[in-house]
Amino acid sequence: MVVCPALVGRIRHWLSDVDRAREQATDRLIVSLAALTADGVRASGQIGDSDPVQAIEDALRTFPADELVISTHPPGRSNWLEKNVVEASEVFGLPVTHVVVDLSRRQAAV
Secondary structure, three states, X not given: OEEEEOOOOHHHHXXXXXXXXXXXXXXXXXXXXXXXXXXXXXXXXXXXXXXXXHHHHHHHOOOOOOOEEEEEOOOOOOHHHHXXXXXXXXXXXXXXXXXXXXXXXXXXXX
């Protein structure tokens, strides 16, 4: 199960403007599911709450995961690391694997 939080900034949240965030989350979900399918992995997915820990909690209500894999940007560029999302996710009592993805470095290599 892939969960892509709809990442809404504070101002957009206050203005109830979540459409762009949902579009971006949908794009991330489509790319993620396509990559998994290409590697032979059967997966489903959903758009989650803008709070990643809440998104995990919501997904766990319907999907009995045995591990959490959390993907973040590198330190210094990751809001999730600054907010301790990886450590906070340990409250679910599941093993947590943290994967750091540096898209800018990857794009520079291409």
